[in-house]
Amino acid sequence: MFFALLSACTLVAAPLKFDTLKVGSKTYYKVTTIGANATDLYFTHTKGISNVKLRLLPPEVQKHFEYDPNESAETERAQANDDKAYYDMLQGELTAKAQKKIRKAKEESQSSENNIVDPISDRSYVGKTAPKLEVEKWMGEKPFTAGKNVLVFFWTTWSKPCQAEIPILNALQKKFSDRLVIVGISGQSEEDVREYAGPAMEFPNAVESEGKLANVIGATSVPYAMLVGTNGVVIYQGHPDALSEARLVKVLSPPPGQ
Numbered sequence: 001m002f003f004a005l006l007s008a009c010t011l012v013a014a015p016l017k018f019d020t021l022k023v024g025s026k027t028y029y030k031v032t033t034i035g036a037n038a039t040d041l042y043f044t045h046t047k048g049i050s051n052v053k054l055r056l057l058p059p060e061v062q063k064h065f066e067y068d069p070n071e072s073a074e075t076e077r078a079q080a081n082d083d084k085a086y087y088d089m090l091q092g093e094l095t096a097k098a099q100k101k102i103r104k105a106k107e108e109s110q111s112s113e114n115n116i117v118d119p120i121s122d123r124s125y126v127g128k129t130a131p132k133l134e135v136e137k138w139m140g141e142k143p144f145t146a147g148k149n150v151l152v153f154f155w156t157t158w159s160k161p162c163q164a165e166i167p168i169l170n171a172l173q174k175k176f177s178d179r180l181v182i183v184g185i186s187g188q189s190e191e192d193v194r195e196y197a198g199p200a201m202e203f204p205n206a207v208e209s210e211g212k213l214a215n216v217i218g219a220t221s222v223p224y225a226m227l228v229g230t231n232g233v234v235i236y237q238g239h240p241d242a243l244s245e246a247r248l249v250k251v252l253s254p255p256p257g258q
Contacts, residue, residue: 036065135206178255
């Protein structure tokens with residue numbers, strides 16, 4: 001860095017020699033000037049090579065090196081701005097590296113071989129406490145979900161893909177009845193749901209015509225599923241096809257008492 005600065009020196013003025021050169025509280029001995037730029041004087045002395053600000057030196061030395069206080073002040077301001085820009089850039093790089101390291105550690109801690117999906121958005125509820133299950137009306141008896149895993153199935157009566165999922169979900173409800181409660185939620189009216197004539201749903205179903213829960217978790221298409229563990233934390237949200245029997249065996253909490 002010093003030699004880079006030295007290369008910018010003005011070497012036109014003849015070198016000066018001092019037995020001593022006092023700058024503030026510091027004294028240099030056997031000084032020989034090398035050169036100067038708009039702000040600094042460079043010189044050798046008994047302990048090596050140094051530089052000091054020209055504005056701190058006696059007037060006769062300043063005059064010898066054609067010191068201009070206005071040019072010096074402007075140059076120092078420019079140097080200060082350059083230094084700030086450099087350190088801001090350096091700080092930005094260090095911050096970005098630290099954030100990347102934290103993000104990588106977080107991502108690695110969130111994922112495992114047993115995960116069905118991994119969240120990529122802060123809006124995702126995977127790994128977070130599920131929103132409260134509140135509906136407009138239960139189309140039958142309200143299910144008892146305490147101590148059970150809950151699979152919320154968002155559907156509509158007119159959707160053929162939803163109708164195709166219902167027999168699959170019926171089978172899963174029978175298979176895991178000791179640890180899983182499947183709940184269907186439709187964003188349609190009660191009348192529309194009552195007129196539904198597709199495959200029968202062998203699990204509780206409810207109407208939530210305003211679609212509040214679907215909006216909260218970001219369900220923008222059907223069929224859509226949200227699987228919640230017995231601890232109230234979301235295990236999965238997305239298309240229900242991912243919730244195969246084999247996967248549910250891995251991720252569902254065991255039946256109460258086991």
